[in-house]
Amino acid sequence: MQEPSRGPQISRRGWLLASLLAPLFPARAADSLIVTCDDDHLRISSLGLHFLQGNSLNRLRNGSTVEYVATVGLFRDQFATQLKRSEHHFFVSYDIWGTGDVFAVSFPGPPGKPPRRRTNLSLSATETWCLENVLVSTAGLAPDQQFWLQLELKTVPPKLNSILEPGGGLHVDLLEVITPGQDERQVFRTPGPLRLEDLKKSGKGRVG
């Protein structure tokens, strides 16, 4: 006699794999992720969304530049099928001689145009200004189409050090190649689906 089907199941191996991989992808259902629609663009703003932290913040306070990559993905369904993807790079630095704890941000402009810059920003103002500049075009999105939004923020690890030898020749530190600097990755997701018409109706914004 055929055993009754129990539907799709997750094997023990699957659970084990998922539990091992889970810490690597700390996706947060962001009650703090605010998505607004502004003419032809979606804007993201933060409410207590902090990404300047950990090792990156230490690197900043030591005077280094930290490059961030913000990737916004729009999904047809619950983060499985991607509709749109938009990537933005920006550079943050910490003003050693600033009054108080202040940072500077630079967004590279399109070729031939100067970068957008802000200086003397507090930590939270830096985070807010960075996210305000992460725009996603709404072209191709129907007003009544449901979509889910994911924001991924990651740091670009410090580049492998120069491989040029002072006296000529090239040198690669194999230990550095095998164990490169770790990037820091944070993922924020809207808990439910969004629709352009809802976002437009709600005027200045909607909490996702």
Added chain:
Amino acid sequence: MKCAWLGCLLLGSLLFAAPQDSDNNVNARYTVETVIVSGKGWATNLQSDTTNKISTGLLHELTAIIGQKLNPASLDTLAQNLKKEMSAREVTHRIVRGETPEQVRVEFEVRPARASLGMNVNQFVYNSKQGFSGSGEAAVTTGPHVFALGLVSNGDWLTERFSGVVARYEDKSVGTDRLSFKFEAETFHTQWNRLTVAADSANPADAPALYRSRLAFQPTAAIIIFKPLTLTVGARIERFEEEGPAETTGANAIVTNLHYHQSTEGAYNQQEFDADLSLHTAARGFNSDYVYSVRSGGVRYQIRHGKHIVIDNAWGGYITGRAPLSDRFVLGNTEYLRGWNKYEIDPLGGNRALHNSVEYHYGPLQAFYDLGAIWDESQPAVARHSVGIGLRESVFSLAVAIPMRTGHVEPIFMMGILP
């Protein structure tokens, strides 16, 4: 020609892909007040202290940023150079406020390593007449000890193309920082150019024998007599497996080298002076089949003023006795008498050679004039000239050299990690 375009693209990308960190870091507007390098139990302020922990060249690079606007991207390069020189596990840097407003201190912290594993590309060149040549090695460094194993295929330096394996052990500090020891072993398979084979066949009695492979061991010790003067003494034991009927011959020699290096820095310019004297003697007393002596010497002078660099490099040598082909002089490669084809000048190499090269660099642009002569004791010396222009960024170069002669002139294109 494909290689030429590839080289142009590579060098172009290096020239124009300037680091943008200065544009993106708000601290680039501040001036560097001083540089402090510290390690386990020591620290040195490069503005006020003297140190013998860092080489003169690197010290110059580090102190050059004092008084300049901060370039955060250059700090990574300096940290890497410190790491390499000190065989450190890690060198981190941080910027802190200086004593004067708008000035910053750069602090490098050196963390010592128990061991490091690296890969070096010591040579990689393309010559439109002689093809590619390259050598690379993987090296493990533990304190002053270096163990390295590498591969070589070189058609540039000698009249042969030699390909094979090299192994090296080095102790950079034998009891004292003034004494170092090195043991090198190399085994090469040899390929000959048809012009070399033809020249050898034309005069089999006098010409040195062609060989299929060679195996060499070379232990040497180097002692710093006083700071700019280093004496290297050692032995070279080499075996040649000759072409034709299988026969092995040996060249056992004592090798000595005296090297002088001095660099001085004025308010507006930096000067470097190097001088070398070498003696390589193989004798029957060392159970050597080849009995010969190679004497060579050279001086190199470089002056830098802002973006302008002028270099003069003079070198000469002579051989007495009958040396194996691998020890004969060669001109017409990517280093000496550039633009000439070594196989057209002297396919068997010579036992007398003189060479002088004058180079002028302005930023990445370079121009050079080479003058050289290579001949055998019994022949008259013929002076040859060549000129060239090129681009140079860090260790990468791209150059076109033209032999100055009547008749058909074919430029030679060179690129890669050139001397």
